[in-house]
Amino acid sequence: MNSLWPKRLLEDLVDPQRPITYGVVKPGDEQPPEGVRLIRGGDVLNGRINRELRTIAPDVSDQYRRTLLRGGELVMSLVGNPGAVAVVPPDLAGSNLARQVGLIALQPFAEARYVMYSLMAPDGKNALTARTKGSVQQVINLADLRRVPISLPPLSTQRRIASILGAYDDLIEVNRRRIAVLEEMARRLFEEWFVHFRFPGCGAGLTDGELPSGWSLVPLEQMLVLQRGFDLPSAARGAGAHPVIAASGVHGTHSEFRVRGPGVVTGRSGTLGTVNLVHQDFWPLNTTLYVREFRRASPAYALHLLRHLKLGAHGGGAAVPTLNRNHVHALKVPCAPPELIAQFEQHAMTTLVTAYNLERQNSRLAESRDLLLPRLISGDRTVTTAERELEPVA
Incomplete structure (x- = not known):
């Protein structure tokens, strides 16, 4: 999509005192509790930086002062998630970068969030993809990154565009936090009632290994029955809204389904340990086990x-x-009385359905943002019109 604004190379937008570069080559194995936080390639994704960062020794970080962060810079994953980009928040000032991450410290005439969205837009992604190297593991070369063209409107327009697109991301982030809280509420309720045995009317405390009155220890098969999923080659999938579930989670959609929702699926081969609740009718792949029959257990339980x-x-x-x-x-597994399981199901499923609805809202917000993004960056959609359309969403 052609832009109405002049294009500048990314290297021309960067502070000449802080050129585009990469970070620590050999961080070492030591992770001191009071060390310097290190951002690696996998820590940058979807415009955000993971906050659960490893640390490195201060003397190692001091050797790479060129990439010590002040807050407000852009960082880009060069390996692993090549092209993933985010703005460094103020609370990560003082952190450093790994070899797999590039530093982009912009001059004052370039708004960091605007440049981030430019790199996330189709034209920006295409420019980065054209410059990735490597047949197996894709890598972005710094020399090529410096040559990526950026459409650059006046600073005031950059800020307005960044504000519009950022409003969508802010709403998505608020929903993500709400989803995390709701899912944590359901998890803690399960542990309180069925692990620690602190359920309504539980009475006096129990000795170690003792089950509450009316409970029994039974094989899992008396609670539910697991079944292997179904073959579905990628070439055989038709356009549709039914999620296809792999061992690691959702893996596309299909026009048909094999299991009615809500259902529960876990990995059978490859990725083990992930367990998902699927609210819609779905197709579990043969790398999964799905609950074919809920006997004493119900879906949320x-x-x-x-x-x-x-x-x-x-x-x-x-x-x-x-x-x-x-x-x-x-x-x-301990088997609780059916009325207690039913009481839990009512509380937990209400909570999880609310979280699911927020996830669906996030999908719609992301879709709207992604449709708007290239049109704003190119100047095809006026900023004033986009601001007016944003009001009912916000």
């Missing part, structure tokens, strides 16, 4: 029960980890 069992630790296979459903079925 089954989700947390399987997560609590840490199924990844029960896998076999040297080359490709595999979960045998017969072994899992034999695991002994």
